[in-house]
Amino acid sequence: MKEKIDEITQEALKEIESAKGDRASLEAARVKYLGRKGMITELFKSMAQVDPAERPEAGRLINILKDNVTKALDDQLLSLAKVEEAGGRLDITLPGISRRLGKKHPITKTIDEILGIFISLGFRVVEGPEIETEYYNFEALNIPLEHPSRDAFDTFYIETVDRRPETVDQKYLLRSHTSPVQIRFMEKNKPPFSIVVPGKVYRPDATDASHSFMFHQVEGLAVGDNIRFSDLKGILSIFARRIFGSKTRLRFRPSFFPFTEPSAEVDISCIICKGQGKCSVCGGKGWLEILGAGMVNPRVFENVGYDSEKITGLAFGMGVERIAMLKYGIDDIRLFFENDIRFLRQF
Amino acid sequence: MRISYNWLKDYIDLNISPERAAQLLTMAGFPVEAVNKIPGDCLFDIEVTSNRGDCLSFLGIARELSAITGSKLKMPLSLRGRSPKQSQKTGLLRPFGARNDKEIQSAVSVKVEDKKLCPRYTARVIRGVKVKESPKWLTKRIEAMGLRPVNNIVDITNFCLFETGEPIHAFDLDKISGSHVIIRRAKKEERVLTIDGIEKILNETDLVIADEDKVIAIAGVMGASNTEVTDSTKNILFEAAYFDPVTIRKTSRRLGLSTESSYRFERSVDISNIAYSSNRAGELVIDLAGGEGGEFVDIGIKTGGEISITLRYPYLDKILGLALPRSEVDRILESIGFNISSHSDGKVKLKAPQFRQDIRREIDCIEEVGRIYGYEKIKETIPSIVEGGDRLPFNRIVDNRIKDTLNGLGMDEATTYGLLSKKILIMSGLEGNIRDKNIVELKNPLTSDQEVMRPSLLPGLLNSMRWNINRKAALINLFELGKVYTKDGNGRFREAEHLSLGLVGEARAFWFEGARPASFFDLKGIVETLLSELGVDSPSFERIEDSLFSPAAAASITVNGDKVGVIGEISGQVLADFDIKEKIFASELDIDAILNYAKLEKRFKGLPLYPSVVRDMSIIVDEGASNAELIASMKSAGGSILKNVELLDRYKGKQIPEGKIGLTYRLEYQDLMKTLEDKDVVRLHANVIKELEQKFAITLR
Known part of the structure; x- marks a missing residue:
């Protein structure tokens, strides 16, 4: 079980890293690992077949795996968002749209x-x-x-x-x-x-x-x-x-x-x-x-x-x-x- | 009035600088507007208020300074009187009234026909004078006053006028026919050539000095050239008199002729001092021009009567907010010439000095005490002003709301003149007002630009808009709140408060979405927002014909059937007359009429408990259909459940047949009592559509 977890960890982080800057690939990776039929979700489902004595340890490792993958994805999405927003950057020196008040004499x-x-x-x-x-x-x-x-x-x-x-x-x-x-x-x-x-x-x-x-x-x-x-x-x-x-x-x-x-x-x-x-x-x-x-x-x-x-x-x-x-x-x-x-x- | 400081010092010892003297005078009610230093002298420009004719002289000003500084007044010699010996030599100080003097056979006679207009007249004869240049000391004095020395006789009359404040006129005695001096009213259209070389036409209200066959002076204003003193004059007649101030003022104003003499007579001279002033002039003549004193005729009353006033010390304290020691009050009053007759029970009985024609009542004495004591020494206090009622009248509260609202909508406030030319009224299509004689006209306009009172604010507004257009302003949005003035059939005047609004130029000039010219609907929106802010419900706009506006857009604004204003696009003709090329949109509202409907007080209405349902509807309708009528139909079909109808879009284009227009409305349905069910909305909305189909033959898009 542990080997499998390590293997998925390696693979997932690598895949996320290579999907850097590509929203579609990142989304695909999220589905592949964290989706309803994703690999990590499947791992949780397979817990029933694990020896009851090893279950707590296996559960802990899978949770760590989930956190790591989620964090890696979030980080990538966040930096992607920053890049995308910077692309629509405004010239903030343009004048504000005037709402001129009239004046009293x-x-x-x-x-x-x-x-x-x-x-x-x-x-x-x-x-x-x-x-x-x-x-x-x-x-x-x-x-x-x-x-x-x-x-x-x-x-x-x-x-x-x-x-x-x-x-x-x-x-x-x-x-x-x-x-x-x-x-x-x-x-x-x-x-x-x-x-x-x-x-x-x-x-x-x-x-x-x-x-x-x-x-x-x-x-x-x-x-x-x-x-x-x-x-x-x-x-x-x-x-x-x-x-x-x-x-x-x-x-x-x-x-x-x-x-x-x-x-x-x-x-x-x-x-x-x-x-x-x-x-x-x-x-x-x-x-x-x-x-x-x-x-x-x-x-x-x-x-x-x-x-x-x-x-x-x-x-x-x-x-x-x-x-x-x-x-x-x-x-x-x-x-x-x-x-x-x-x-x-x-x- | 000009005062030479050197000359002033002839009458009072002043150990203070001219600047200090100027300050003292200023703080005593004689503001010194300027202190001009010239070589060897200092000239004051003193403002003497119209009640203080007694101070239009060096002696008058010296008397004031004497009261303020305590320095003694030095009267000129003859005014103090001379020894009998001297007086015999000059023949001047014998008992006044030479007719009583047996030694002199009077060759002159004086007849006062109107004693009311001339209560005192004196004539003094001096024979054998030598008319020549004045001595240096005298020409210096005359020049210091900004006058040109003429000859010794004329210079002496001017000198005495400035010294004593009593105007003295010198006639050439030999040119007075029959030596008869008559003081009478002028005859209708009587003519006289005065010494300024201009012929004057007189009327019966003028007082003149005449001899048997001609006018020899306009009393108190100016002498005639026919009796003017010249180099060949040998014998002179000096006039010193008291003339009715109102008569002199009327004549002076009608002739547009204000002289040093008329200025003083208008402000009343000291009637009791006339003989002395004449005496002073006579003495100077004998000193400077030789000759011998002759007859002296003095007709009429000798004093203006004594004025007795009782001053209550507590009342004085109450008016001024002071608690002055009574001895101090007495001292001040005595210093300015009052005589104290007696004291009793918190009061003092006073006699006002003869030269103070302005002192008539107790309050006059109180002012004098305050003035000499010094306003600056009176401590400031705050009264308790307690009063109920509104701080601002309703119309001003509404005015403030109007100004705030329009400012918020980007409108700048203008202020134009209440007086206009008839020409600009005609240019603004208001010739009807002139024809109907309902404009208020001035009797004495200064220029034709200010000949009538404005019956509308729009001509002035158009003028201001033109001013800005000519200066290349991109967007001009002005309003003015002010009165208009009209006259009804009975000649009664009416002042009504109006509001004008004007718009021209680029409504939006943003880099963001590009420019768009201002339109009728920009202005209409401003008017609607304003009326709504004033709580005026559902104003209606109806097409009108008006000479000021273009047929393209001209509407009346009515509330509850009352016409409260107009709005429109200024007509091409008016624009052409104003030489304006831009389209101008303008409106004028009758604020007095709107006040009847304005509701500024707010009452909270509960928020609706149930949600509203919104349906958009795009229709195609004849282009001439009225939006207001369409909405009215929708509302009548929708009933109380149809809360609101809003026009979202107005479209003319490919999909719309010729002569038709596409309109999109947003309808908001709401039942205050329950949540609307879909079927209810469907039914109501179908009703609305059916109504529109029947009434306007619309089709849905």
């Missing part, structure tokens, strides 16, 4: 970022119409007709030949700022509240690298029984540091807006030269103006029927294009509206 991204910051501070988002009346755009905000404070608000008016104009309620215009939404909101809601208002505004400015007749603003208004100027500073500092980085310094300068008092202009330390006053972006001043803000003028509260003795409010407004230009280093406002995909796809 940088103005959208900037507005979303601004709104996100204020939402996290407890503000909610409110919108209003772009075609406004003179009352909401000016009068209610304490910007009287024929007053020099209107110089900052050149305005597109709407043709209303089919109407009788004259009163401020019927004189239509394209809002020159988002502040009319303050009035519309306060007319319908009672304090306390805090809102942010994004939207398009229009001013008849000749278009160049830094002027556009249409641009975007975000306006904020928080009204309650204990809103203070110090709160305005706190909120806008958080905003500026979140959007321009934690090292940003702020500067509040007294200013004048008809609808706020006290009023302030807010500068941030130049994000290019880090406030050193050494670059052209800040004009060597080290500061960049980004916001107008202030405490709501009591006259504005009175115009919407609030008791200006009982409540106070803070308000602020910013130009989105300006912030986007600073954040992304964009040097020409017209790029926002050309929609050149080489521009849009950068953000």
Whole structure:
């Protein structure tokens, strides 16, 4: 029995070795030795005729034989598989099949970022119409007709030949700022509240690298029984540091807006030269103006029927294009509206 | 406003650098935009806000610096007053109102016809002046302000304007007929040649200075050339006055003529200081041009009235978020010219300085305290803003979903202008809107590119696509979410949110499978995916005729019978007008209409317990058959068990007869209550086929 086993071992390993690299011969060898009628299977069957005393030893030897043949076959098949796969080798430097994502417009991204910051501070988002009346755009905000404070608000008016104009309620215009939404909101809601208002505004400015007749603003208004100027500073500092980085310094300068008092202009330390006053972006001043803000003028509260003795409010407004230009280093406002995909796809 | 630092130092001792002074002014609300060093001087470019007309002068700025630095203000000599002896010599400091002065027989008379528009008018006569070049110190001052010196008289009026902020005009007295000065409204279409050499046509809302037979100045704006001071002038009449700011502003704006003078009158000059300014000018004339002081006429009110304000200290602390010592509040207010009348019970009664026309209420005083105390010293606090309700309105949540979805589908977001030309509307096949007068037009457009508000997003989108095509972009897929504006029959304006989508170029340009041009169905697929993502069920697409789209592919999109949009291939005519050679596919959706159907909230539906059975079916049908109708028929025959029908293949070729088309559909059958048995499927599928045979005369392949 032992001789027979040795003989088959020799023969099988030799045959497998010579079948190297040939899947069909290897398969034939597997059938010949390990198949249902294979030589090793037959050996197991012939165990019944072996002397019972020799059976354990014979069984052990046949099992060793089976393991050796199986291993030899597996090894050959594995190396064969490797060779075969290598033959279909890909040029892995070919480009991946693109699943290009579209991009949001940088103005959208900037507005979303601004709104996100204020939402996290407890503000909610409110919108209003772009075609406004003179009352909401000016009068209610304490910007009287024929007053020099209107110089900052050149305005597109709407043709209303089919109407009788004259009163401020019927004189239509394209809002020159988002502040009319303050009035519309306060007319319908009672304090306390805090809102942010994004939207398009229009001013008849000749278009160049830094002027556009249409641009975007975000306006904020928080009204309650204990809103203070110090709160305005706190909120806008958080905003500026979140959007321009934690090292940003702020500067509040007294200013004048008809609808706020006290009023302030807010500068941030130049994000290019880090406030050193050494670059052209800040004009060597080290500061960049980004916001107008202030405490709501009591006259504005009175115009919407609030008791200006009982409540106070803070308000602020910013130009989105300006912030986007600073954040992304964009040097020409017209790029926002050309929609050149080489521009849009950068953000 | 320009300020020469050297000149400024005539009125205040400053032991600080110009840069430091600039910083102090900036932080007090007078931003110094530029500090320009020139030999021997330093020029500030200061922005003065429209409420601070009192600071449009060297004295005004010096007064502010005095309040900030504590350094004393040095008033020029005549404004402080001179000894009686000097005043007799010049004839200028006698009691104002020369008509009271018996020594001088007045040869001039002043008549103010409209006291509302001119509450105070002064005229001062100086006779026997010698008009000549100004001395060096004066020309230097005038040149520092960027002006060209003219002669001593004109230079003095300019000098006084910059020094005191009060515009002063000099007339040649001998050219005023009858020496009668009349302040009146202009007559309709009255004409005057002003000193800039341009004739102005006036109307009844303008205020003018006139003599008996002509206009000699447009009040507060510009003098007429007929009474201009020339080298031969001997006797002059100085005007210093207060004119109604609104009237001056209207005239200045209508004539497009803004002068140093009108700029200051618009912002209100200090009515109580007019005589002094006139005095200062007169003195300078006598010093520099000789002559003798004559009549001085002063008509109207002498002050703007006292403004008394009560300031509550706790209210000030509440607004600013401060706890300032009351003595500090008082000190600040006094430093900027307030008079403290009395204290009582946490309050202080104040009188505002005459020159501060902008101070009217308690809040104005609070701002002043904050401003001079320094905003930078107010500590930051965080308010507790507690409010319920949604952070974002539903329409913005939907907007965000739209943008995210379209980005995921490879679409880039565009932003175009809300104002367009009529021409581009016509090019985009929208002349109907212009004809029907439902577009919103501007009264005062800057250019014809911005004359109407967009009634559709597509013209702007086409414009952006053309821009990119001209720059050789291979695939352009843009969308824009924004408002469109229309006007109804009653002239009411409507703003609606729309979405535009546009596609042009190679839909796939991969090395892997080769390029293929974008098609109508690429865009339709994007719209369908978007609507599905918004929870809008089964939109239907129906063929329409539309001047913007080609008859080959133009469809309306409806949901529940509501038209929510259009989609199609841009017509050849429109493409030709835009000079575009590529095929463009575009769609516009009315998002406000879609909002009625949008469902973003999700509810979990249990997974089916029983497997579905899939059967593919290849049919041959007339080429004109509608896919939507075929599927509708299959669904009606298949009933609720037919879960889904999908078109797998559309084939035209050898085995398909002329005028026919081969279609392969995959039908998915599923019963939610039990496992479908083969015989059930066979029966249902046979029904479906039978229905198609009857309705569409299909044959199976």
